[in-house]
Amino acid sequence: MHEEARVITAGIVDDANNLAPILRDLRRMLFTVAFDAGSYGLAGRFLELACPPQLSTPPRTDLPPASTEERIRWRSAMARLFEAQENLEAAHAEHLHLGDDYLELSPPDRGLFPVLTNAIGAAYELGDYAVGASLLEHAGRIAKLWPEADIQLQLAIARLYPPLAAAEPEDFAGRIAEALDLARAHEPGMVAPLHRFAALSYLQMEAPWRAVAHLDALPAEAASLREEASDAMVRLQVRIAMDDIDPALAERGLALLGHEAAGYAVWGSLGALTIALMRLGRTGPALLTGVLFVRRIGALIATLPRNPLKARERRRIILSVLEPLRSLLAANDYMQAAGELESLHALLTHGVRLSGDSYRNWAPSPRVGAAAERAAALLGQASEPGDDSDAFRRAILGFDPVPPRPPRPATGAGELAVSFLPDAGRLIRIMHGPQGETAQMLDLPLEDIARRVRQLNSAIRLDTDPVPLRAELGALLFGPVSEAIRDAQRLSIAAFGPLATLPFAALILDSRPLISGRSIVIRTNAERGARDAATPGAALRVLHARGGDGDPLDEPAAEAAAVAACYGDPPLALVPEFDRRDLEAALDARPAVLHIAGHFRLKEDDLASSFLIGSAGEPVPIGAVFAPPRSLAGTELVFLSGCDSAGHGGGRSLAGQLHGLGAGSVIASLWPVDDSAARAVAEDTHAGFAGGLDATEALARAMRRVAALPRFAAPRHWAAFQCYTA
Known part of the structure; x- marks a missing residue:
């Protein structure tokens, strides 16, 4: 590349000191080409070669130092690269350096004013509020030199950060209205991003009802897949906060994650989709998105933002997914995995950091893990017009951990067959009788039943006799059919979900243990192997x-x-x-x-x-x-x-x-x-x-x-x- 640059500049640059900055300019141009093509690794190597001498490690003294303008351009490119790689902490740090570099410019450069406003946002994101306030004050002074609308809009956006950091929704509402008025009048392309930013900001300030108006103002059709994905996730998060989830919105969010262009901040999308799918009763899909979310937790915690408020917010988001996911696992009989998430929840609650590799291969079971691997391979893979962009959505929605409905069992004289099957967050009791089947939904949600089963097992193992809980579960599961059970000599039970670990013999029905006066058999719903050689040896x-x-x-x-x-x-x-x-x-x-x-x-x-x-x-x-x-x-x-x-x-x-x-x-x-x-x-x-x-x-x-x-x-x-x- 050095040789090519010499050929390009032959006869134009004879001074070696002038050649060095021209080579760096050329490399920054090559960075732009590689970056726009999505080749971030190659783009990063070009930036390394374009590094100003005084910013190298160690600093180079054999070349003249780069100008302030060149340092700003290089740091801006580094910040873009870090943001594309979702290394927001490093990106914010570069923006802060950019702010320092901008203050050295004399006179101020109007074309580089966005560098200053980006530095203001970075300072507030990192929790350096004093630095942010100082830079904002400086921006306000020099913006008076340029009354043009684009400069005033950039300043109005920078002024949104103080009330957001202080969680003052009233003050924020006035400032976002000012920014939106400027955008509508002079830069319509900024209107949708500002509405999106406002909705997320109100969520952060725990005022979701204010976010709804900004959702309604978003355009029905986004300009790009990335914007549509951003809109979908913002809408979903607000609907979750308002407890009003649209199933079509969740499905669209899944479909968008299949596109390469919609892959920014995947962890947040997976977390929101996990909660949404759980509330919609989609157990299998929620398990898969939950597994994909948990597998990113190590990296998320290892790179917590420096800003304590931001770090606490990220932990809060993670914990808000872990708690219902743990309950979902317990309700579907993944007790070991539920215990692992309970331990993880406790670690994160107490501020423990994790290594980047923690939970990278986590799954509640091999079957769920294999399904998650297949789905992960489709995440963000559609990049060409002919690619199957819906494959990820189908992989997620097509997974069902609930066992198939058991066939009607053959029952002998004096035998009563009962099946308990989880379905959309509830438990169904099916009575198999000579005249057919009768099904009834149990009163309690599946999660509450799972909690009672865990409490019963724990109490019995600790050598206590939880008679009230034994009677409560007995009445819940069998009370409405106690008359039929009273006459049965054998009780044949197919137990799935949380009941798979329930000691049925210990339950109390009509003031007597269920095992009294009858035998109990548990049907596994497995197919019995061939009986060709049935004679024992x-x-x-x-x-x-x-x-x-x-x-x-x-x-x-x-x-x-x-x-x-x-x-x-x-x-x-x-x-x-x-x-x-x-x-x-x-x-x-x-x-x-x-x-x-x-x-x-x-x-x-x-x-x-x-x-x-x-x-x-x-x-x-x-x-x-x-x-x-x-x-x-x-x-x-x-x-x-x-x-x-x-x-x-x-x-x-x-x-x-x-x-x-x-x-x-x-x-x-x-x-x-x-x-x-x-x-x-x-x-x-x-x-x-x-x-x-x-x-x-x-x-x-x-x-x-x-x-x-x-x-x-x-x-x-x-x-x-x-x-x-x-």
């Missing part, structure tokens, strides 16, 4: 492991021996201190009954990352061991006696995966249970099953008997166990 396999030295179990060997005794101690039935090879061999034996006593570490919706702990404390991967082509077609009962072995009751659970391999009934626990209580439940269940009861009846009898023992009367000891069928 072995009668029994009982595996146990203490789990290494970290947190060993006390009684797995005694439990295993008691279980084997229920079936007459068949040969090879006991597999002590198992490892992965032992477990695989036991599964390949296709036992009629499989019992595993050990430590389980299940991650919700992610069996690939879940594991059992073997005898030496090594992880035995569940997703790999319990996977096709392995078959459990001849296995009628799998008893998983370990902490949190149920995971979740929906199709994402380990029980659902075992059903897919062909297993019949699966018994597992919702939380860690005392070893001696777990042994008592397991031994009594197997005794009943070996004596001819089916798995559901055997477990119900065992739970009632264990609950009758004074030392195990608290529901913590017996209510964790549930029987799952396909």
Whole structure:
């Protein structure tokens, strides 16, 4: 490039000192070409080459210093580049330097007056209010030299910042009216940006009702996609604040995010869309936009504005998205992810900063994460006229985490089937009867039900007996159909959403635990695997492991021996201190009954990352061991006696995966249970099953008997166990 510049200037510039600034001018021209083409990396390299000698790092002394005008032009280009890269902190810092450079000009340069007004805005944005006020006073003095309308409009816009920083909407209203009058008379192209700025400013000052008038004044058709995207997001934020959301506006906002030209401040758009979609009851789309928003949080917090008011405002916006998103996750059975956002909320509330990489790959589950990856690949990708600009919107709106409506279950004599399905922020109870199905919406919102389920589980785990809450949930879920339930000998429940972790046996209905007088089975809605080889190869396999030295179990060997005794101690039935090879061999034996006593570490919706702990404390991967082509077609009962072995009751659970391999009934626990209580439940269940009861009846009898023992009367000891069928 040096050589080309020498050829261009040959015969024109003979003095080397004059050649240097001409080369810098040429590089700034090349910066403009690259910047306008969207090649920001190349544009940045041209600017590095065009840097004035005294601003280099370290400063160059072999060349004469650049003039003030040249420094201003270079800093203006740097500010444009930083703004395009959304590095607003660096851009504001450049604008402040520009203000200092402008003050050195004598006499003042009218053509560079925008440099001064930009510096005023930057000072207020960064919280340097004294500097901003000083620059504004200087701008007011020199603007008297130039009474032209464009200078007066620039000054009127600069005067908007003090009342905005002081959150004085009345003063701001008078000044924005003055700026709009000047714009209408002399620069109509500035009218729409000023209305947009005013609407956002009123939101920041917590006066959304004032913003509505400015929204109404925006043109029906924007001049560009970028302007339309800005208008759509401003309208959406105001409608959210007014609790009046237009579904068509949310969909248009999603469509605009598919365009490259509409990609400015994506994080704010994703946050607004997440809240809007949640309030519209669009659970799946809200999850995806929420995930894309959370994945940007690390970078957002790592680059908080220097202005404490701006930093606090950004934190407020982030927290305003995190809280409802956490509730949405909990209501849809992503309890671990909800807990992670609760922790993140607490960190941000206390001002903790995060690294830029924090939460970059966060997702509540692999399935949601994969859908978010697919959507992220479409974000801002449409740049040519023939590109599919609607692909991002379709990817977001097409995602549905709600399980399909379960097929009508086959019920036997004395059996009552009930399904609970989340739908648009509520929970529907479906009663499956001989004459058909009846559906009824529950009174409480899904979020309130989820909170009560969490409270119940927490209280029971802490060894308290929350009788009022057990009765409240029992009445909420089953009160209107209590007469039908009263006559049922078996209750077959399909439980999705927050009810997937609910210990149904502990609920109280008509002053009695729900398990009293009936058995309870949970349907996972999984398809049971092929039954071609339904004859078991072995009668029994009982595996146990203490789990290494970290947190060993006390009684797995005694439990295993008691279980084997229920079936007459068949040969090879006991597999002590198992490892992965032992477990695989036991599964390949296709036992009629499989019992595993050990430590389980299940991650919700992610069996690939879940594991059992073997005898030496090594992880035995569940997703790999319990996977096709392995078959459990001849296995009628799998008893998983370990902490949190149920995971979740929906199709994402380990029980659902075992059903897919062909297993019949699966018994597992919702939380860690005392070893001696777990042994008592397991031994009594197997005794009943070996004596001819089916798995559901055997477990119900065992739970009632264990609950009758004074030392195990608290529901913590017996209510964790549930029987799952396909």
